[in-house]
Amino acid sequence: MSQFLLLMEVSFSLIMIVLVCSDVVLAMAGESEGVFDVRESGAVGDGITDDTEAFLEAWEAACGQECVSSTLVVPDNSSFLVGQIIFKGPCKASQITFQVLGEIVAPASPLYWEGLDPSSWIVFRAVNRLHVTGTGLINGGGTGWWDQSCRYHPELKGCTVLAPTAMKFISCASGSLTKVRFVNSSQTHVLIMGCWLFYVDSLMIKAPGNSPNTDGIHIQSSQYVTISHVAISTGDDCISIGDHTSNIYVFSATCGPGHGISIGSLGRGGNFVQVQNIFVAGVLFRNTTNGARIKTWQVGKGYVRNVLFEHLHFDSVRNPVIIDQNYCFTRGACPEIPHSGVQISNVAYINLFGTSQTEIAINLNCSRTVACTGIMLGSIYLTSASPGKQANSSCTNAYGNTIGRVHPPSCLIS
Template structure:
């Protein structure tokens, strides 16, 4: 079998870095050498796992190599801990199964219990979600089964995901749980606007996460952060269509799993249902969401540009007289400008029993050009202040 030019270059590079002072040299694990078939029809899950097992047991630096081509891949989880660092390079197209008997699991491609992992390569993750979306009936069926997340990271730390494209996920594209110090950059995540629960990036119980230079078009939140999300930095993200960038929903479970230190900057929203949003259940368990900044945001025809919703009940009206017990503190909305597709461009609906505290509106310039204008702002149970330009006039 002839080696591709890319493999030859890698081999030459690795040979040039062979052991100095006894250091073990890096090693390539090419899945095609294990029998992977790039015809889009044969399931390569077991082959990929064999390559992973050898790479994970190698005490030096490992590089798993998936060359160009189309590889059918069933549900698979790559589990550590491993003996050395691993770079997982996807050059080809990975296709998820379309057989309904394979759908009902929470993971398509999983990485678990790993340190110093890189997933990159410019390849494509094709979830083939149109074959499964009709099975997403959880809002009306309490016995509904999970659909698989395209790529799930559980208990992963000090790692990077970059230069990947994910299309038509059956559920969320990327899911992070119990992760620490992870960077996601230069990714493109797409699914139709009417595809159910296809969040771009979903984060929970994780800290020190950066999401940079991403383009997300999907049928749910472009980025969602739930209980336990702390020290999250989001910058240079283009969102739309989708439901915006959301903190929450919070308060239904995981009491005392606080949210803190969320910074969303230099992002653009186009034709989304929401822009920047904090949402909590009513009623809810007690928790705290604090130290959140949304800054330098452009809205292009966004339905609800700036939202705090502490009566979030998507399946129907909240119980009468119920209130959220999530305390929201120290929130700044700064330099948010553009256009709204609805009249109420700033809508801050906080809890009557635990009002939002120290909320700041700074330099807001949002226009509504539809009937019944001009734009308005609404605030309820909010303690805060307005500064700088306020178009429309601030409600604080």
């Protein structure tokens, strides 16, 4: 019980810090002095003309404005064709609001990216106090990339593994992304990397359930990130949490189709993993491959610790609760690697209910040499999505305790 209370204390301290700071960020975003409409920089907005240079010109003006704040406006009732674009900081403006009211659409053909970085479309780099908001649409036009993806077309000569992420936030602080809609990114929709104190709220992210590698939001090497009130339907993880992350808070989210919310995969290159203080609450998983997942490669080292999954609802999910500490290239046929593995500890699953598409609703597949410790299960009721069938638990080298009723019965080693 003391372990659980400590975890709750850490989590709610995180909530208060992030929400208070986010309120400050959004309040600041309300101030505005300089307004820069991309049409005034020559953008046409007919969905055919390349408006990349006009966007860059408007950005340079907004970024260079020495005032309290500046706003770059992408107006409504227009569709702006924009190629690969990097909005660079630091800026002279004390803060920038990037207001998306219309549509921003990517080039339809992957041939456009020849000679360019194929992993990027819209990038914000080293811009602090940036607030991307609006009711507009970011359309990645990913069909061309999906049709040549090595994941689904490995026999295709020249198939591609890497495709553009729709929007990246790199090396930033005190920023936010709110209300914007994302559809059909070629690969990941939103990447937050190397950022501190970042707030995501009220996003809609959508791509076909069979689209390859189209994660909704990926967080990497970042601290104090809040994600709230998002609806994500994609072909990969709804939200994925990568290495060197801490103090991540996710609440009030709807996920599906997709692969669920994943911590990992971590340690693929044998590196030292550092992930801690992750809080996920109030999430509905509907027809997803996974629900609450932690996956680490056998060759990894380091730790994942202080994680709380709470108030989760699973509607026909294949793997509602899963830890896979033996992740490798040959899924399901990974030989044990002695004296190696990421230490997973102090992970709590509280107030979970719903249905599992598979027999194993709780699957804690931990390393035989580096056990999972401090696992807590409390107030869980998971049943089979198929009438008349049973839902069960499966544990390998997983140590912990239960609180209250747990169904299917716990298989933890106490």
